[in-house]
Amino acid sequence: MLQYASPAQEEWRRSADPIRTFALRDDLEGLRDRLVDLGILDAGSAGFDDVDEAQELLDQAFTGATEALAAGHASAGDHAALVDLLLELRELNARLRGEREAGRVAALGRVREAMGLLRGVSTVEQMMERGPVAAAHLGFDRTFVSSIKDACFVPYSCFVGGDTEWAKAIVRAGQEQPRKLDRRLLETEMVRRRQPLRVLDAQNDPRVHQEIAKVSMSRSYVAAPIVVQDRVIGFVHADFFFAKRLVRTSDAELLWMFAEAFGSAFERIAAGEQLRVMRRTFQRAMAETDATFAHICDRELSFESTIATEPARPEGPLPIAGTPPVPAGAPVPTELADLLTKRELEVLRLMAEGATNDGIAQRLVISHGTAKTHVKHILRKLRAANRAEAVSRFFQLRGEH
Incomplete structure (x- = not known):
């Protein structure tokens, strides 16, 4: 975990992670008294009810006991007491880890709530x-x-x-x-x-x-x-x-x-939101297809009309939720239609309106990475060095200078 600290504010108190097991707390207090008797802790040391403070106590006790044994000056009785202390520290360390683990389980419950x-x-x-x-x-x-x-x-x-x-x-x-x-x-x-x-x-x-x-x-x-x-x-x-x-x-x-x-x-x-948008887009496209099919099938036949005649329909891709409609009188130039896919044409129109990659992603309900990839493909296909050059090419091909 990343941690950044400056001198702590005096009016703010240190948070405590309390030891909830009374037996463990009592045993740690007993350990503190023994450490005082062995000269590892000062007699005025306070009690230890906090998990972090308890861990500091155990670490200090382990260091003090190992240093005393390594010095070789302890009497036989003190030597035995120090060995017993190390064994006790090992057991208390395991219990303290269990206390921390119980705290993590409780935290998971709070996150769930x-x-x-x-x-x-x-x-x-x-x-x-x-x-x-x-x-x-x-x-x-x-x-x-x-x-x-x-x-x-x-x-x-x-x-x-x-x-x-x-x-x-x-x-x-x-x-x-x-x-x-x-x-x-x-x-x-x-x-x-x-x-x-x-x-x-x-x-x-x-x-x-x-x-x-x-x-x-x-x-x-x-x-x-x-x-x-x-x-x-x-x-x-x-x-x-x-x-x-x-x-x-x-x-x-x-x-x-x-x-x-x-x-x-x-x-x-x-x-889920993306799926709903896709469903609405598909339903709208199907409704338009049904209407077109019905129009063709229901027409009266005459010598002046032929079945092969198709009804007029707007050029370019169907608008989807969150994108502007294709501007009136702005057909897609043949050169652009041959170079770019329908989705890339939609992205290019939004680029011409000044939309950023995030804006394009939100309007077309796609990820930022997908929008970025479309822009990259457009620049390569139009042989443009940047977005401004691609937009300029777009307006030129549409006859807007």
Whole structure:
């Protein structure tokens, strides 16, 4: 996991991952007393109820015991006590691992409950809008879901318990000042490594999104990448602002589990939307075909007409959902029709309107990669060096200079 920290804010307390097994907690307290008797720990050491602190205690005890044995100065009685201590440390380490594993199982249950809030969502838009609410169900005070648009980190929706206006302000700050995903931004590491992020001093770290940090006033947050079809398409961020708690490693792991489940659900819903668009397009094409067939079959025959005459129909591909209709009086030049496929002609028309690859993908309900591939094929077939040259060629062939 990626972790970034500056001097911790004094008014924010360290988060604790408590040991829930009372017997293990009691045994760790007994170990602490024995370590004090053996001179490995100071007498004023506090108790250990937190999993991370307990692990530090065990590591410190193991180091102290092995160093004492290696020194060779211990009496026979102390030597036996140190050997017993090492055996006990091994057993306590195993129990502590079991405690961590139980925590992960509980976290999976919380993720399952959070994803249950998205049950019934049928569109990508609904998914993005409700995502922060579901993430907050994990126990965070504030959450927001963002997307990657034109290689920029752009917030989409935010949840702030009891303050919708503040949530809107956080989203607005990110949308009005989008940040490029370059080496100066921490979120870029999530795209590159596909690991969660943990930040302990957001206000003083120059690599965070400064505009969002200023409006949100966040001190410590975690974030995780949303991966769809092996590509990072966005992020989920969360913090404990109202509780004034610094995030811990387990918080980042919990959010990461949620982001993975969210990405899988997102992919399924997006595929469903594409199928619905394809079904509507097919039904519309079939209806048009039926109407044309009926028109031909129902015509009265006469000497002035022949069966072979076809009714006039617009040139070019049928419009599909999300794309503009073919402009009137703009037939496809023969040279273009011979060079390009119907889909490539649609992409070229959208390029002529100034659409980006993302815009083309959204209008034609295809992936960003597919849109990019179509553009590449168009440039090669038209022998154009760039998009502007291809569009210019398009207008020239249509007789528009």
